Amino acid sequence: MPVTATQWLRGLRGGSQTHLVAASDGHHYVVKLTNNPQGLRTLVNEWIAQRILAYLKIPCPEVEIIDIPQALIDSNPKLGIERSKTIHPPPAGWHFGSRFPVNPSLQAVHDIVPDIQLITCRNLHHFAAALAFDKWTANADSRQCVFFRARLLDVLGEAGDSTDPEYAQRGLVASMIDQGYCFNGIYWDFPDAPGYGLYYRPAAYRKVRGWSDFEPWIERIQHFPESVLDRALREIPRAWLTPQDEDALPSLLEKLLRRRAKIPTLIEATRERYPDHFPNWR
Ligand SMILES: Nc1ncnc2c1ncn2[C@@H]1O[C@H](COP(=O)(O)OP(=O)(O)OP(=O)(O)O)[C@@H](O)[C@H]1O
Numbered sequence: 001m002p003v004t005a006t007q008w009l010r011g012l013r014g015g016s017q018t019h020l021v022a023a024s025d026g027h028h029y030v031v032k033l034t035n036n037p038q039g040l041r042t043l044v045n046e047w048i049a050q051r052i053l054a055y056l057k058i059p060c061p062e063v064e065i066i067d068i069p070q071a072l073i074d075s076n077p078k079l080g081i082e083r084s085k086t087i088h089p090p091p092a093g094w095h096f097g098s099r100f101p102v103n104p105s106l107q108a109v110h111d112i113v114p115d116i117q118l119i120t121c122r123n124l125h126h127f128a129a130a131l132a133f134d135k136w137t138a139n140a141d142s143r144q145c146v147f148f149r150a151r152l153l154d155v156l157g158e159a160g161d162s163t164d165p166e167y168a169q170r171g172l173v174a175s176m177i178d179q180g181y182c183f184n185g186i187y188w189d190f191p192d193a194p195g196y197g198l199y200y201r202p203a204a205y206r207k208v209r210g211w212s213d214f215e216p217w218i219e220r221i222q223h224f225p226e227s228v229l230d231r232a233l234r235e236i237p238r239a240w241l242t243p244q245d246e247d248a249l250p251s252l253l254e255k256l257l258r259r260r261a262k263i264p265t266l267i268e269a270t271r272e273r274y275p276d277h278f279p280n281w282r
């Protein structure tokens with residue numbers, strides 16, 4: 001069931017003109033509206049991609065359907081999408097929410113950090129994991145994440161390996177956000193390119209020494225159960241799908257499963273094109 005947006009805080013930067021809201025479950029969410037300029041399908045992409053990332057145990061925000069009541073729209077004239085200097089309010093109803101990992105008025109979350117901090121990230125190995133995921137899903141964007149201080153164990157919840165002391169220590173954690181351009185955004189096809197999914201800082205891949213850093217993730221993807229995709233499909237609000245989308249989705253996901261075998265070739269193409277990102281690859 002959706003959670004209800006109770007307070008509008010502010011609009012955020014970025015092409016889809018997201019908004020930060022407080023919600024009835026006590027959390028805050030970054031909301032992508034159904035009338036966002038990047039298209040309705042990006043909400044579907046976000047939903048499916050989060051279910052995949054969560055199954056693969058790659059840190060990413062929880063997601064929820066966020067119900068925005070008409071009264072909240074009426075009392076917040078900036079809550080909407082700006083086009084030609086006019087703000088177009090969203091329809092009341094169900095939108096996509098990516099959970100803010102902390103209370104934004106109490107703790108900082110950063111879009112970027114300097115390399116000297118980036119390399120201290122508790123989960124630097126998840127950048128290689130995310131690259132395998134992004135190659136698989138043809139994320140036609142560069143990799144984006146947010147950084148905050150936490151225990152990896154808490155971020156991954158049940159998924160954490162509690163015997164690993166790294167997971168129990170508080171430190172900088174990267175959580176993968178913005179999966180709107182997976183499946184090539186609104187196009188729902190898979191045009192591969194070496195730069196897709198790559199994080200802009202080579203330091204994120206500093207610990208990558210070779211295929212062994214990718215193999216566990218590729219292995220998990222090879223064994224990815226179709227049932228996770230089926231469940232994700234059932235969860236998506238029908239209001240986010242046109243009849244054409246309903247028809248197109250099953251074959252999109254079939255193609256996704258079929259292209260798993262290509263991941264090593266796609267990573268190899270990235271390494272060839274961007275060798276400076278993998279200085280320690282042996
Ligand atoms: N779960 C989250 N927790 C904290 N911050 C978030 C979260 N999701 C998104 N953000 C913030 O909101 C901004 C916009 O989100 P996102 O990147 O998903 O949308 P976008 O409009 O496609 O952005 P861009 O065009 O910059 O890529 C991000 O740059 C980030 O600062």
Ligand SMILES: [Mg+2]
Pocket residue numbers: 014144178
């Ligand atoms: Mg973004």
